Structures are given as C-alpha cells and as structure tokens.
Amino acid sequence: MNTAWIAVDWGTSKLRAWVMGTDGREIAALSSDQGMGQLAPEVFEPTLVELLAPYLSADKRAPVIACGMVGARQGWAEAPYAAVPCAPPGLSEAVRPSTSDSSLAVHILPGVKQADPPDVMRGEETQIAGFLAQQPDFDGILCLPGTHTKWVQISAGEIVSFRTVMTGELFALLSQKSVLRHSVSGEGWDDSAFEAAINDAMTSPQHLTARLFALRAGALLDGLSPDTARARLSGYLLGLELAGTRPYWLGQQVAIIGAGGLAQRYEAALTIVGAMVQVTDGAGLTLAGLTRAYAELQGQDR
Amino acid sequence: MNTAWIAVDWGTSKLRAWVMGTDGREIAALSSDQGMGQLAPEVFEPTLVELLAPYLSADKRAPVIACGMVGARQGWAEAPYAAVPCAPPGLSEAVRPSTSDSSLAVHILPGVKQADPPDVMRGEETQIAGFLAQQPDFDGILCLPGTHTKWVQISAGEIVSFRTVMTGELFALLSQKSVLRHSVSGEGWDDSAFEAAINDAMTSPQHLTARLFALRAGALLDGLSPDTARARLSGYLLGLELAGTRPYWLGQQVAIIGAGGLAQRYEAALTIVGAMVQVTDGAGLTLAGLTRAYAELQGQDR
DSSP states (O other), X not given: OOEEEEEEEEOSSOEEEEEEETTSSEEEEEEESOOGGGOOGGGHHHHHHHHHGGGOBTTBOEEXXXXXXXXXXXSSSOOOOEESSBOOOXXXXXXXXXXXXXXXXXXXXXXXXXXXXXXXXXXXXXXXXXXXXXXXXXXXXXXXXXXXXXXXXXXXXXXXXXXEEOHHHHHHHHHHHSTTTXXXXXXXXXXXXXXXXXXXXXXXXXXXXXXXXXXXXXXXXXXXXXXHHHHHHHHHHHHHHHHHTHHHHTTSEEEEEOOHHHHHHHHHHHHHTTOEEEXXXXXXXXXXXXXXXXXXXXXXXX | OOEEEEEEEEOSSOEEEEEEETTSSEEEEEEESOOGGGOOGGGHHHHHHHHHGGGOBTTBXXXXXXXXXXXXXXXXSOOOOEESSXXXXXXXXXXXOXXXXXXXXXXXXXXXXXXXXTEEESSHHHHHHHHHHHOTTOOEEEEEOSTTEEEEEEETTEEEEEEEEOHHHHHHHHHHHSTTTTTTOOXXXXXXXXXXXXXXXXXXXXXXXXXXXXXXXXXXXXXXXHHHHHHHHHHHHHHHHHHHTHHHHTTSEXXXXXXXXXXXXXXXXXXXXTOEEEEEOOTTHHHHHHHHHHHHHHHHHO
C-alpha cells in the first residue's frame, strides 16, 4: 500500500478523488455521481470509504484533503468561509470531521466569502490556489467560466474581490426550459451573430428581455436558424455579463481558467471587447491546490 | 336552443368558450385544459364539439369565432399574421377551417406581426380589439402583463408598433428552476426592496446576472429573507424591462390590461418610475373583441 494521501473535489453533483502515492505520483483518479447535493451528512463518510476502499489501510490514517460543497452548511461538516481580502484558505483553516473509520483523516478546506456585494465561492478558491502555486507572481483578473462564472481580482497572492454571475445557468434555463428551446436547438454556431450580439448587449444591456423574445419571433417570421439564434442567445447573455463586469477586465490582464467550448467562448467574447486574455487549462488546478494544502500538512509533521 | 354564436379563446395551455344567446346574453362559460400546445390538427374539431355539444344543433351551423394560438402554424388552421401598422384583425381576415360536423362554422382570427424588430402576438390583438371597442379614442400605450408581456403603441385605432419581453418567463424559471429557488421561496412581499431593486436595475441594467447571484449569497451570508429576495428578483427583472421599454412609457398614457397581483406589480413599478398609469381589468376584453368580430358577421348577413 503506497497511498500517501488523497485529494478530493466534492461538488454539488460530482465527487472526484485522486489517490496520491508516497513517491508523489497519482496512483488512481476516481469519480462518482454521488455529489454533495444528494447526500445526508451521515452518508459522506461511507460514500468516501466505499470509493477509496482499495487504496486504504485500516492500520494507518491516510490524510484526505477535500474542497468544494462538501464543506457547505448542508455538507459533511461546515468549513466557515474565509473573508476577502485573503489568500486561498490553507490547511490550518480546514475543518476536521471525526470519522468512525480508522483509515482516514479528513480535512475540508473552507470557501471564500465577500461581504459587500455579498458573494461566495466553494471549490474555485482551491483552483485559484493551484493557479497561484504555478504562477505565484500573477497580478490581475481570473475568470472561471461555469454555471456560475467567477470573476476574481488577484493581487500579491490574495483574492482581493470577486463577483459571481449566473450567465451559464440563465443560458441553460433559456435554451432548455423556455419558449426559446426550439428556436435555439442548433448544434452549430455562427461567429458573426455571436459578435454582433455581444456588441448589442454591451451597448444597450437594458434590451435583453425583448431581444430574447425576438429570437422566437425571428424563427417564426424570418426562419432564423437555430445555430444563429443559439449564438445570439449566448452573445446577448455574455455581452450583458461583460457590460456588468467591465471594471474586472477593462485594461486588465485576464486569465481564463477552463477548457473546451465554454472557455473558448469567453476568450472570443473578451477578445471582441478588446481585453488582454490568456487561457489556462483548469483541469489540473484543483489537484495542484489540494497538493499545496498537503504540503502544509507535511510541514506540520516535520 | 337559443345559441346565437360561440366565442372561443384557445391558447397554448387553455381553451375557453362563451356560448352566447340570441338575446345577446352569455348562456354558458366553459373551459378546459386542452390547450393548443397538446393537440394535433385533426383533434381540434372533436375537442371543441365535445365541449360545446349541449349547446349545438345539427340542423344549424353556429358561428364560432376563435382567437389565440389555435391559429398558429401548429394549430387547427394557420391564420396568417396581419402586419403592423394595422387595426386588430377582424372577421374578414379570419381563416375558416372546414368541419365535418354540421353544427359549427369556425372563424379563426389572425395574430399580428412586426417585421423589425421581429415580434408576434396571437390573442392579445383580440383583447386590444375589445379595449378599443370600449375606448375607441384611446391614444397611447397598452401594457399587457403576462408570461410574455406586450407593450403596444396605439394610435387612431391601430396597433402602430409593439414589443414583447420575456420578464414573466424569466421570473418563473429563476424562482422555480434555478439555484435561487430556495432563496426566493417566500409568499410575502417587501415593497421597499422591490422599489430599490427597480431603481437599481433602471440605473445599471448590466449588473443583472451578478445581482441575481447576490440573492443567493445574501441568503447564505446575511440571512436575507425569502420575501425580500423574491421582491428584489421581481424588481430587478421588471426594472430591466422598464429600462428597455422606456420609449413606450416615458411621458405616455399607459393602460395596463390585466388584473390581480401581476397587474398591481406593473402598476407599482410604473408609478415608481413616474409614468401615468391606469389599470383596466382584462377579464372581459377577449370576449368583447370576439363580439366585435361577431358584429361584422351580422353585418355581412344583412
């Protein structure tokens, strides 16, 4: 048994774990659909033990370092938010739920909160820790696209302020559950419609809800294609977001943390509005952030 | 059998009918959940005959005058849109689907379309016809609140232009299907939060999506009450709508056609932004509009 420690990213809908060896390498990467959202507090421990069983030993407590919604009030154990301005929380701020199983020693990292305007994150702060482990001198803006995209101002290794926007959830609701769902059902894309919609939304964000219905009317009256309508819907919502987050990206160095289509869309949108932008693949950053916390644990052991 | 004619309002989710007597009085008001949205074209006739059977006579075709989504492309028979500027379409523009049943003679009134920006209505034009039958000299703006609220410019008895906004559907999606659903689950209300949110949205509509997430964060961090959060959500969306429809209400006489809580909310919002507003109960207006079309039929018969 070479398990040194286990990194866990436990979000609302998914549980991911990396079993790390004593040589610093990854022994296994595991995942399950048993997200925090569907688990009662007493079920977290058995769920984790079941997933990790092949890599655990009853005579030694393997450190488990977890982040995400597992630390929410309705999660396994509440890890109270750290308040900005602050560095991404480390191991000394983690909460340690007791376990009946003797093969685990669990540490849950806190999220980060902001008082005014009120805002919260749980999980992204650990990606940010991973990013800062790789680029400790970064000074600028991080953009973490997702269902609830985070815009984060970083300076001197600290999260100074941040803002969460619901653009992704709005796009999902409108494209899947609203009267627009048939009008935007394309799988293709239309770059010029996207760019025009971004500019329209930046210029006059107040017309959002009328523009939305015009997608439906355009489909009925003019045969507006679902690909074009989909690109416009995305552009209207993303343009509204960029109009509202202007202080975050205007004249700033912006690093998008992400990958795939959504990160590309943010990159395109930010390029259209003239921002300086780089894309950093977010895939390894959560593990990098958890690894930084594990290094603290090793420091304590010395 | 005293049935003179039958008025029908056949929308996406509901079918309503009024059986009118030879003396001009209402004999019966009927309704069913068999909306246009769930019916194949061949099912409209038997559905209507079943609902109306007690009031029909095989030896005489009763005129049926219908409006709403029943005239859409996916409805019973397509009644092509009239184009603005135009009076609400009358009987001469109705489509007449043939029926196998000899007790009905069906007329379906068209909706109204606008080319630029693209927009459509089906059903509201008949409410407008009813409103104009009662107030033929009205010159100003009609606001018809609903899932898809319509703002309509009326002059000299004609619909000059109109704009549909998806505010109601956005409120329903966000309050029922989004991450905010628990945060805005109140049944109560908060007038001052509503007013402040209207003003915030009018001042800076671009902050919508960040303000939405702040409702969730406010609930988590500050114990923001569901009543206040619900009033704010409504105010943010309605304020965005008012910012976008400013040319429709600024310095204009606005008549809200509606009743109940939604109409009251529009009245409050328009009053907050300083518009001149009256509320007209919309309950009888569809029947009044259909009655106006029936009068045309009587004119033809003479």
